[in-house]
Amino acid sequence: MKKRTYDELIRETPVTYEMYANMVDDGNRYEISDGVLELMSPSPTFTHQSIADELLHLLKLSCRNDYVIVSSPIDVILSNTEVRQPDLVVIHRSRMSIISNRGINGAPDLVVEVASEHSRRRDKVKKRVVYAQYGVPEYWIVDLSNLTLEQYVLDGTRYELTEVYSGNDTIHSQTMPCASFSMNGIVQSLPVPPDALE
Structure with a gap:
């Protein structure tokens, strides 16, 4: 299959995974939303990356034996x-068959998005609907504007907002029971506090 550019594919509907996988690598990141190729937001901020990295570190410390x-x-x-390209993807080891070299084939057990100013609407509205539609059991949105974690749990085909964690609230998950941390714990572990950055 001939490699095509974003400008060529943006006019195609529907865009399929094979078309996307064979795009010319232009250094940008893309997702396919209902057959439409979407350019992702500008590069994540330092705070976004630091929080995602710290969350990855904490989850691996406590959950890597099972997930x-x-x-x-x-x-x-x-x-x-x-x-989609969530910030973090969690898969129970009993379901490792969905992992391949090309990516994750199907719904993970948990996805995490760190929502910034540029991605907030996409994460809280569009992706929430999509992840529910495809049966992802649990979805976390870490909101950088107020340093909270919104926990959504699948109820049928829709998510219920079960908890909003902030400060020293200990985060618990039925999907991932080994997870236990607080937003304050994450923020205090960052190399540069969010309020010190512009």
């Missing part, structure tokens, strides 16, 4: 026309 935890960029191939 595979991977950070972005990794393709989560929910269907041939729905491909």
Whole structure:
């Protein structure tokens, strides 16, 4: 298959995973949303990356025996026309068959998005609907604007917001019972506090 550019594919509908996988690498990151190729937000901020890294570190410390935890960029191939790149992907070791060299083939057990100013609407509205539609059991949104973690648990085909954690609240998950941390614990572990950055 001939490699095509973003400018060529943006006019195609639907864009499939194979078309996306054979794009010319232009250094940008993309997702496929219902068959439409979408350019992802500008590069993540230092705070975004630091929080995602610290969360990855904490989850690996307490949960790596039971779960595979991977950070972005990794393709989560929910269907041939729905491909997402969450900030963190969690898969129980009993379900490792969904992992391949091309990415995650199907719904992970848990996905985490660190929502910034540029991605907040996409993470809280569009991705929440998509992850529920494809059966991801639990979805966390870490909101950088107020340093909270919103925990959504699948109820049928929709997510219920079960908890909003902030400060020293200890985060618990039925999907991932080994996880136990607080937002304050994450923030205090950052190399540069968020309020020290502009």
